[in-house]
Amino acid sequence: MVVTPFVFDYQSDPFLEFSWKKYQSSDFYQQYYTVQSLLKTKGEPEQIEKGSISFDLPKELVAQSKYNFRVSLKNQGQAVWDKNESYELGVMSYEGNKLTNFLISDIKDIKPFEEKTIDFSLKTNEEKEKEEIKFFLVKDNKTILESKPWQFKILPLPDLNVEVNFWPIRRAKGDNFEVQLFDVDERLVFKKTGVKVDKGLGMIKNIQNIAIDELYRVVILKPGYLPRQTYIVFKTKGNLAKFKSMLPFDLNSDGKFDFRDVKFLFYHLTKLLKTV
Template sequence: MRMLLSQLCLFLLLFCIPPSVYSATMWSDNNKFGMHAASLSDEEITDTAALVNSSGGAWGYITLLLSDGDYDHAKWQNLFDKLRLHKLIPIVRLTTKADGPVWMRPELSGANTAAHFLNSLNWPTRQRYVVLFNEPNHGHEWGGACDPADYASTASVYAKAFKQQSGDFVMMLAGLDQAAPHQPPNYCDAGQFIAGMIKAVPDLFTDIEAWASHSYANPGFEQSPTKRGRSSIRGYEWELSVLNSLGVTKDLPVFITETGWSAKALSQDTIAEYYRYAFEVVWLRDGRVRAVTPFILSYIGEPFQQFSWRRPEGGKSFFPVHEIVKSIAKTKGRPPQLEKASVFTTVPRTLVTNSQYQFQIWLRNDGQTIWDKRDGYEIALGKSLPFDVQFSQLFNVVPGRSSVVTITFSSALYKGQHQMKLVLMKGGVPAVQLASFYLEVVDPPSLGLKATVFPGFNAQGPARLQIFDRAERLVWEKKDVFFQGWFSPNPEDHRSRSG
């Protein structure tokens, strides 16, 4: 039988929807709850997700530390894939190496290396939050001496390096210790430190798009959450006012990457109630606050056991604050994520009327989301067709993996040219335009068959005629065929299936 269906091979490295105009850090459905992690262990991730995504929440935050030189791509990509699975948004704080009790100053030459490494990873969300080091108004955090000019110039170099790699990086300066006295070189007053930064690098905030704050209840990590102003859980308000007074008019969303109370000064029940008040009355009501990642979920031993939410015995045993925060209603976050796909398919270009067809498309997930029917992902038509088309379902297609989708339809009697547009949908909304091609439906061809039997005589008499495809599947059958030299099937009886 002569092949009647020509094949069209479509290889499309497609398509992410053009990015809409949105703030680099703001979207409406945001889950502010987060935690500061002490390690990158699976337990730390799962326990953080169970806490910050509880009570209706999704896509809470986790603050992680990336040490200078810890650039193992497989390790960090595996970590980010786990965060994606658990719906956690990472806030990555850069750190240097310790020289005894002092943290070394970062090398300027390390800026491009760090930026290139973090840009090479497939992050869980489009926004990539990076904090440039830690409390540089402490001398021991900045090579032994607090130096606002040196920190500002270093931070500027790093921020520019990251923004040159990708505009999706959201850069933040280091959180400051608001309670530090002004005793250079050991300590610098936070307000004077901010002023010194801006004086040294007036355009510092060109590449800074959010503000990291360490809003602790000081002095002593024991003050009431009702306290306002500097060195309180509202300390970010004071910091923003200082920035404004120094001419920084940029709207900077606030990420409270550290906060908390000390169990050395307060009972665990008091700490739990303080956190309840802080979230329900202060942070959740303040539109400037985008995330709160208290310090710290788990720390056994000194010096930070006093802040830990996990009991010293470890395991799944937590202090009362854990259950209090877990019970607070949360938002199902919907952070922007990149949707992108590669597509390969062999599509029949010419079809015959009143026939059943089935073919496959191969999809590779090149974006940041996980394609799953349970999250509203499906393949659909971007343009209606006169005949019914059905698609197989998507389940747990993670970035970097592929899935084969089967398309089944009947051409019925709809002759003519028809455009088929394939779209990846999420929650009924187009996410990726996958492919577009034309199908032409024509009348079935005339078919004549001549059969012979050994040793070359024409077949005569009754027979059964069957046609199989390349996969040896039966695609057409006619019984009670009678050969008398030639047999011509009725075109109306024709059925074919393309695999």
């Protein structure tokens, strides 16, 4: 057996004669170029890929709407899941076709034994009696994980009835009400201005961006009045948001009652008295 020591670059004794780089030169000896030209196999040791994709998503959506949801990605393998390492979360239909109405966030630095949530958005178009999709995790276009199926319907847009009065006992009336809907994460999902209310009752047709059997916070606003809110679980029909009487104390229309409203009142009373 022959032992042949070498070093890449050593410019003095005792290892100068073993250096691949020539003495006081930027050039190399032939053995450097010989090794450099050898065919090399990229080092990619096999890693165990294991984990899960889980979610708890609504079963009934509505048409012509946009949704923001989350899935949970749990890494129980050996690799670090990251877009820069060619990992990607996708979605496919039951028939195996990739869907274009989904937009999924990039995967970033999910280490072994970590679990992270991934945001995605979905746009619905026409009504559909049944839709079934799966999420899948791929690396270099090779599927390594699949989720359970998500089955849902896309239903017609529902309506929302509102019932509201003015304090102390007057039935609300006007065409400048505003109604806002917030989901459980306090994201504004729907807003309608210019809502007409007569004799304390109003209706908003074709509510978008809501899921059936899910909880929403409903806020009603009108200039000069403090906002009121209530909670409802949306159904396909018969949705009613019933509010407590609106208080006429938002004199500066900032959505709350404070010292500035009192100041506003005294300012205008003073102006009124000067004209008398």
